[in-house]
Amino acid sequence: MRHGCLAGWITLLLLCGCPAWAEENQEPAIRPTEVIQLFNGKDLSGWYVWLKDTGRQDPRHVFSVHDGMLHISGDGLGGITTEKAYRDYHLITEWRWGNRTWGSRQNAAKDSGILVHGIGPDGGYNGTWLCSIESQIIQGGCGDFIVVAGKMADGSPAPHRLTAEVTQDRDGEYVWKKGGERRTFERGRVNWFGRDPDWKDVLGFRGKQDVERPDGEWNRQEVICDGNRIVNIINGVVVNEAVDVFPTAGKIQIQSELAEIYFRKIELHPLPARANPPEGR
Numbered sequence: 001m002r003h004g005c006l007a008g009w010i011t012l013l014l015l016c017g018c019p020a021w022a023e024e025n026q027e028p029a030i031r032p033t034e035v036i037q038l039f040n041g042k043d044l045s046g047w048y049v050w051l052k053d054t055g056r057q058d059p060r061h062v063f064s065v066h067d068g069m070l071h072i073s074g075d076g077l078g079g080i081t082t083e084k085a086y087r088d089y090h091l092i093t094e095w096r097w098g099n100r101t102w103g104s105r106q107n108a109a110k111d112s113g114i115l116v117h118g119i120g121p122d123g124g125y126n127g128t129w130l131c132s133i134e135s136q137i138i139q140g141g142c143g144d145f146i147v148v149a150g151k152m153a154d155g156s157p158a159p160h161r162l163t164a165e166v167t168q169d170r171d172g173e174y175v176w177k178k179g180g181e182r183r184t185f186e187r188g189r190v191n192w193f194g195r196d197p198d199w200k201d202v203l204g205f206r207g208k209q210d211v212e213r214p215d216g217e218w219n220r221q222e223v224i225c226d227g228n229r230i231v232n233i234i235n236g237v238v239v240n241e242a243v244d245v246f247p248t249a250g251k252i253q254i255q256s257e258l259a260e261i262y263f264r265k266i267e268l269h270p271l272p273a274r275a276n277p278p279e280g281r
Helices: 003-017 019-024
Strands: 047-051 063-066 069-072 077-082 089-101 111-119 131-138 145-148 161-168 174-176 181-185 188-190 219-226 229-234 237-246 249-257 259-269
Touching (some): 069 249, 089 111, 111 219, 131 219, 131 229, 131 249, 145 161, 161 188, 174 188
Antiparallel strands (some): 047 077, 063 069, 069 259, 089 219, 089 259, 111 131, 145 188, 161 174, 161 181, 161 237, 219 229
């Protein structure tokens, strides 16, 4: 099928078959042409708060800025969300764990995440997060992909999906493996290539191959969203890759998931120019 015809069919399907998606994305997503400092080190300009129990209010000050850092106390489930949608970018973050954990995860692995291509209503997934693709932040599992499947404003299922080359570990979990079986996921997780098969959801877990730095040290987590492809990079190591990702644009959300975490950098870099952009750009 010719590219122009394909693009026309995709537009028709989005407008006719996915009304909620069309409604949520009337304003075109921004493709960076220069570095965008999503976090200015002073306040939460450009972001809004969403917590499962209090909505856009933050009475417990779960999210604050001090000493040039975004401080997420973890005392609640939710996140901060960009006011604008983005596409085709290289997201660079630097983060480290704090000391506190909360509630049901007080003795569990510290947990957070970076959600990209977020669409739909606030709390579309379980009243908590945007429907999105997650670049996971969790002790022992940084760089996993999770399809955060939820519902759109009209109650229809979110259209998110991705395809990855995978193998299965001894427990039947899918693990990214270059050259492995191509499998499409509309929900669930694709583990990063070195996730320990003996991973346990316990505080302080550390696997044999982990590239995440020891608890309390700064980590650099990058997410490259290039058309319908996403790459996760932890401390300079490519740990996971997905293709045929849909949708290819949306808001960015940083999670609060019952563990204290700090960010000192959240910025978007433009992608290198290409003579022949990949399909989906």
